[in-house]
Amino acid sequence: MSTPIGQVAKPIDSEPAPGDVAAAVRRSRLPSWVVILWANRKSRIGLIMLGLFIFVAVFAPLLATHDPKVTDFAQSLPPGGAHPLGTTASGQDILSQLVYGARTSIVVGLVAGTVVTFIALLVGLTAGYLQGWVDEVLSFLINLALVVPVLPLMITIAAYSPVRGLFLIIFVISITGWAWGARVKRAQILTLRSRDYITAARFAGEGRLRIIFAEIMPNMMSLVVAGFLGAAAGAIGAEAGLEFLGLGDPTTVSWGTMLYWANNSGAMLTGQWIWLGAPGLAIALLLSSLTLINFGVDALSNPHLRER
């Protein structure tokens, strides 16, 4: 619960100096949210890590030394020489698979994160802003979606679906993952919509859409971004998990399928630690980068926190 102790974000009772960050935001040509996140040390590390992953994903064809699907090489080679991380049990280059695997995870994180955030925003904002029976219906849906056990549902849908592949996984993650975000956003908008500055905006002649998007949304930015990061992280983890369980398309190249094949080929028994460890570590690092970025997110809609 939010207790009256310690968790109250209230204005600091002294006249603050003009913020360095606020000034930096105005000077810079970068989008302001990047500048604000950059100002936080942990966020900065996270952004750099994420940037590296995105770089690898985008330039995978240039960075990878081999085609990740080609099975021409000697099987189960140890690291070294032309294959810095060795080869798989079916003779594929592990490093190239790792490089291409970044694409899958980034795409899943981005698309599923966006879809989940979008649904959560749409449902949360509509319920919270319109209230009345619309709210009751949507709140019922949210609560319903919240009590559904997500993991079994995900596995069931993925297992019984006639099609396999990335977009099924993204779809499954999206329709199971929005409820929590919607609930949080509804609660937030309930407290925001009754603020005096919203009434003031109405008297300044603003229309409903502008009130939602120009007055309320900027004050929910940290919630939206945190929700997006959480959803993206969840999606990346879920995708890897589903593929590891063999519920994805085993022919795609991703960290999840790498884990799946490594496990199925007994990499653990044959001592091919790198085959199993490298994708695992990559997933962990990507998820940590998102967590680190999250540390700076609070400053997005609270100008007070921007001062260092």
Add this chain to the structure above:
Amino acid sequence: MTERASLEPGAVSPEGAGSPLLSVENLSVSYAATRAVRDVSFQLHDGEFVGLLGESGSGKTTLGNALLRLLPPPGRISEGRVMWWGSARTGEAREGPEPHRAGRDLTTIGQEDLRRLRWREMSTVFQSSMNSLNPVLTIETQFRDVIEEHTAMRGAPARQRIGQLLEMVMLDPSYMRFYPHELSGGMKQRVALALALALRPRFVLLDEPTTGLDVIVQRSILDNVRALQREQGFAVLLISHDLGTVMEVSDRVMVMYAGKIVEDQRASTMIAEPMHPYTRGLLGAYADPRAREVEIAYIPGRPPDLSRPGQRGCLFAPRCQEAIDVCRAEEPVLSAMGQGEAACHVAEAAYAAGDGRRDQSARAGEVFTAPAGRTDRGPRVERRQEVLAVAGVHKRYRSRRGLKVTEVDAVQDVSFVLRAGTVTALVGQSGSGKTTLARMVTGVERPDTGSVTFGELRVDRLRGRGLKAYRRHVQLVFQDPFAALNPAHTIGYTLSRPLINHQDVTGAALRPAIEELLERVGLSPASTYIEKYPHQLSGGQQQRVVVARALAPDPEIIVADEPISMLDVSIRAEILELLDTLVRERGIAMLYITHDLLSARVLADEVLVLHNGKLVESGATLEVIRGARDAYTRQLLDAIPNPFATRRG
């Protein structure tokens, strides 16, 4: 015990009048370059009720937060200690010989110890506590969370305890089932108070706990706190900018200015004999609204910017009427004089020479005067042009809880007119229907019967587009300026919106129009404010921006809902003066909602007193206030914090 204690310096309670519960030693707190609290020392004793008074920015909240280690980043305790002497006296240590009372330095103990200490030993209520209740949990759940985390109490006994706690703050236990948004601000603040007292702490920090609530609710909450404090013996540090409130409930008052405590003495003697020029200035902001001629003084100027390095001497000197040469060279230290302590060279010299009397009257500084009858706004009130007429309006609210339907007659048969260049004060306690009436005037609410007419326009029949167009003519000034300005937007953006929407000002014409608005409300040079965010302005400046936004569409009517009640005493008069000037110069009809009869007396031509939805008194301001016939009006007059009352009576 004192002898034994003195063997172990540092780990035992200091001596003095009784033994302290909390002692603050040379505490300094800074936010990056800003030195918000500078070398503060004081003690708090068991069961003592101490007030901490000062205008916003003086460092009260920072000091309070530092005591409980709740400083938001980048706040940091840079020096000093906060010793807590409370813990050893509780629990098992009571048996056997009197133990050494080990003190704990709150600035260094670990997070885990601290967490255990908060709630159980010390707790707090903020002004914003009522808004920080979790909106999706019932009151009962929120109490359970606290009780179950810290005690072994569960199930029915816990429920019973919650009921007791609610009764203690004068709320019916049945409110347990409610969600926070179903309660009024005052009720939510009572809930926050009950939560703070749930584990019987020994020390409670109250930071502006009643600011923003109306006067009778304020009064009853504070009376309630005071009674509970006497009964249960916990110590209270009450932080407030409202001198009247602090003086009336506190045993002892500390006055803070620019990060330092400048005066510390018993409330009863402070009223009769304020020692520091700042305290004397603050006392000048109060007067009896029944007087034939009312003068309220304010201290000109602003507090210093504590982030500027190299400031010398007394930081109050630029605003001080009594300053002498030594003041600008040497900062005075808090030392014993008169019947307490103060930090002032002139006062010190005066007490050294005799009884401390100085020539300057307490009501020095700028003065805003309200004469017996307002003649400076043109013709007699009755001859001024009628702008809006409210005739025989009724409003009944129905609310449903399960099967039970309750009906409230919020407004019953109320009629009045608003006239150009005239301020009409609407006075009454919360729930009396003031807001409902104001909402009818603005068109947000429709009366069940009766009419609201603006010229030829039937406001009560407007909807959709017509209503939106009508807002051009009626604008609002809010109670809490910080809450009324979107924290995500600059001042320039905020002021541009009504200009674009209502006045069709666009492009290159926008900036000059914004600057003109800012200049008109006394924010100059305007260009320095346009790029600023609300949190970079002081409370008074924020309220000026809110007024500027209301002026943007060039409205005929302004509804001002308690526009000064959340401002510092020393700047209230300034804002009143601004409103007064605008009404006079622009011929605006103003509905001034308040529970503060002193400000109504100073600003308004006419007063309407509302009680339980009915108009119980109305007429020219002075007549209503001096000849208050209705019991409720008299109750309101008595509820005005009046620091001079005890001296008079």
